[in-house]
Amino acid sequence: MTDENKLNWLQEFFRKRRENKKKKMDKLKSKGIVYKIFRSIGKTILYFFIFTILWVVVYKFVDPPFTSLMIIRYFEDDSEEKSIEKDWVNIDDISPDFLLACVAAEDQLFFDHFGFDIKAIEKALKYNERRQGEKIKGASTISQQCAKNVFLWPDRTWVRKGLEVYFTLLIELIWGKERILEVYANVIELGKNIYGVEAASQIYFNKSAVKLTRYQSASLGATIKNPLKRNPKTGVGGRQSWVLGQMGNLGNLVEENLGIEKK
Numbered sequence: 001m002t003d004e005n006k007l008n009w010l011q012e013f014f015r016k017r018r019e020n021k022k023k024k025m026d027k028l029k030s031k032g033i034v035y036k037i038f039r040s041i042g043k044t045i046l047y048f049f050i051f052t053i054l055w056v057v058v059y060k061f062v063d064p065p066f067t068s069l070m071i072i073r074y075f076e077d078d079s080e081e082k083s084i085e086k087d088w089v090n091i092d093d094i095s096p097d098f099l100l101a102c103v104a105a106e107d108q109l110f111f112d113h114f115g116f117d118i119k120a121i122e123k124a125l126k127y128n129e130r131r132q133g134e135k136i137k138g139a140s141t142i143s144q145q146c147a148k149n150v151f152l153w154p155d156r157t158w159v160r161k162g163l164e165v166y167f168t169l170l171i172e173l174i175w176g177k178e179r180i181l182e183v184y185a186n187v188i189e190l191g192k193n194i195y196g197v198e199a200a201s202q203i204y205f206n207k208s209a210v211k212l213t214r215y216q217s218a219s220l221g222a223t224i225k226n227p228l229k230r231n232p233k234t235g236v237g238g239r240q241s242w243v244l245g246q247m248g249n250l251g252n253l254v255e256e257n258l259g260i261e262k263k
């Protein structure tokens with residue numbers, strides 16, 4: 001091999017060596033970028049779980065000061081005198097009849113499920129399949145409604161629905177049935193700018209929530225489905241009679257499960 005050939009061989013050898021080294025470095029860099037991406041995603045997921053779990057734990061002991069729906073409704077209101085009428089009361093200061101009316105109207109298996117009424121969901125899916133294009137029928141339990149009202153926003157996207165499932169499981173696990181029903185009764189929309197049973201009771205019937213009669217409780221329970229169009233004081237049609245009938249069928253369900261007695 002001549003000197004010139006040797007030189008060419010050495011040059012080719014070192015060129016290939018440099019190329020191989022560069023390829024290895026590029027692979028390491030790409031792996032590093034992928035690792036950083038997955039690490040960032042992992043951290044975000046971890047922080048999300050930590051924050052949301054702590055949020056739910058705090059609200060087990062601290063009453064939610066407001067909900068996203070309250071804020072949305074406030075800014076949607078074009079009237080000059082905007083307001084948010086709400087007044088928190090403990091579950092012992094709420095008539096058991098009203099709590100029963102909520103269960104009768106919205107979720108009769110509330111004390112039997114872990115946040116979701118599977119049979120009701122299946123029925124709603126079949127109903128919506130048959131009546132595509134018409135008004136969608138929901139199957140949200142009190143736990144789901146409570147999770148949506150307190151932690152989320154009114155929407156029908158899959159993202160919001162997915163988060164609703166997550167928060168529903170959390171409050172079932174961390175709060176328990178009594179706290180869920182207490183929070184629900186205090187944040188539920190019961191009229192224009194009216195939230196919670198105490199504010200509704202004072203505005204519609206001039207009395208505290210603990211003194212609500214069975215008839216008045218059924219009227220408020222009948223309002224939950226459409227609070228902006230139904231008025232429990234002027235009448236809610238046949239819905240009220242239906243709720244009363246269901247309350248009779250459920251008997252002392254609330255008192256038996258929560259140990260709450262009428263005052």
